[in-house]
Amino acid sequence: MKPKNQRLVLVAAAVVALLVAVLLAMWGLKDRASYFYTPADIAAGKAQQGQAMRLGGMVERGSVQRQPDGVTIRFVVTDGQAATPVLYRGIVPDLFREGSGAVAEGRLENGIFIADTILAKHDERYMPPELGNLASERKAGKTLAK
């Protein structure tokens, strides 16, 4: 191959690689990104049954019930406007408490949110990103007077 052609081929290869990456990413993101919903969104019917999603809100006080097997719990997540019942099998994370925020990953089945994971991080100042948004949006609403 002549040097000139070699350079052309290499540039073409790089461009193709870039395109492939973008196309693959778009294809993957189309149905593998999980959307975040609040109980109000779910009450409004925005969330599809059976689709992987995240649910966020406050764990309602007095709502946590342990099931007979000892490792499954039911509780209610609320955002002040609506409430969604959640079923979770597993050891709840360290920072999971009634009256504090939680984000659950899972899917909606017959109106009950079946959680695979309940998120909490290794820092007590950490807020699950989505809850942080709720808080900061409220703040933003005040400061920007939207």
Add this chain to the structure above:
Amino acid sequence: MIAETGLAALWLAAGLAALQLLLMVLALRSALDVGRTIRSVAVVQGVLTLIAFAMLLIVFARSDMSVALVFENSHTQKPFIYKVAGAWGNHEGSMLLWVTVLSVAGAFFALLSRRTSERTLVAALGAQATLALGFYAFLLIASNPFARLWPAPMDGRGLNPLLQDPGLAFHPPTLYFGYVGLSIAFSLAVGALLTNEVDARLARAMRPWVLGAWILLTLGITAGSYWAYYELGWGGYWFWDPVENASLMPWLAATALLHSINVLAARGALRAWTMMLAVIAFSMSMVGTFLVRSGILTSVHAFAIDPERGTFLLALLAIYVGAAFILFAARGAALKEGAPFELVSRETGLVINNLLLSVILGIVFLGTLYPLFVEALSGEKLSVGAPYFNAVAGPLALILAILVGMGPLLSWRRERRPILNQLRVPALIGVTALVITIIVAPGMTILPRLGLTVAAFLVGASILPLVARNPLRAPLATWGMVVAHFGIAIALTGMAMNGAFTSERLAVIKPGETLNVGPWTVLLKDVTPTAGKNYTALEAELRATNGAAVESLKPQTRYFSDPPTETNEAAIDTFWNGQLYTVIGKPDPSGGWQVRLWWKPFVTLIWAGGALIAFGGALALLGRVWPRRKREPDWRKERYA
């Protein structure tokens, strides 16, 4: 006074960085010989930042609560080691560490580099000073670590027990050294583009820095993965968390750079390509720092509301990356043609390696940033996790792993031998592994099955470069390559084994009852209260038997009072063939306890593989900076590389 000394040192260092930049401009515009001066300036600048960082360590060690940062992040009751480590466990301190590493790397580069021409060295030092200058400005204007509080409070607020962990104390610095080591590659690329001296000499000057940074990134990622595994108590080793991706992206770019730089060093080809990768690799380090340090991951809105730091970092990122790309566009086309190579050659193999790594990097990059874009544009919130990354990047990584076994067999320029013949034995090993998985575990999912097949193939193929010759006479760099590629096979085996054969049990059992997981029968003997230095805990005593061995495990739930926190301390028992991972949960009204058990066959191979990969890098680095046969001409050493 200590804090003020630190601040003064920082200002002085910033001044010297400006001087360094000025000297570079002078040297490039006239024929002025500033080589010696600029080297001394770079060294003094490095020393000054070291002084500033030492001052920060001292105020943290002495718990000087009149310094705002110490008040926010430390506490007199903390164990001493965590007081010191607390110095970089926060935003300002970690940015100071970042800048310190940046300047010290520049100083070492000024002292040690003899491989490039003097002009390129001066230009590179100027570029390094420009990088440092931006981050000095960031520290001094937006993140002063030495700000005072008046009156000084009695005690600090930072006693977060979860951050008191050796993994968390020493894992970020390792990553930072790796991130910032790539800055030298960036500066050298910029310098060489400015002086038009992109050649094999430059590649040889750049290579040890890239290798060193890459080794540290590999170690940092491996250690971070193990930390998440034992500390979070979820039994997983990689969560595709944006913070994890922030360390993976520079690693992917550095891996590509590491391979293309060898083409430039050995054959003088892929000039523009390698410069581009050098720019991208450090850009990814800056993207990582931006993601972790700007607060944008917590919330795009929080970022928009309290924009000072994030915007500053984003502006720095845009300026540096933008300027480098403009320089590249202006000079890239004028670069001399590289040496030609044929379609079947080592060069082509490395180009394919680079393309695949770049595609994987692009996929991780887009997946990590997509939620931020969507939220900023439409306000919709979403997250991208394992389902995306595994499905989209996983198959590409497997293809890459197959090619890892083939590329090193090719010779430079053109390959006329039938190399596929050499791969018969490895291919046979791979097929055997595939057949075994079909017989032993017919229900296995596709990705682990292919993973085991490819890993088995690669175990055989990776050592072929040593088989065809006397291994003792092979250069260290070749050994390094073989060890690193073998490490990939080992890590892949661990991942596939863990994915396919992990067994998990979660149940409530009372003391005296047992639970089975994998080959183990685990008996809950008792749960007793216990106490540590700053916590109380409930400790379960578990007795695990598998017929032959009897093991005792003691997982805990720890309660800290200030701030009130609860943590799960998993108890993990390691065997040659896997790990038994136990977690104790909450008590049950019936008198039982939640117990969660995992049997993870060969999971340790994941981190052993990571360590091997880094060790291979270390061997290669040793071979590059300290060539065994001194009198041999460069081309000869390169040919075997």
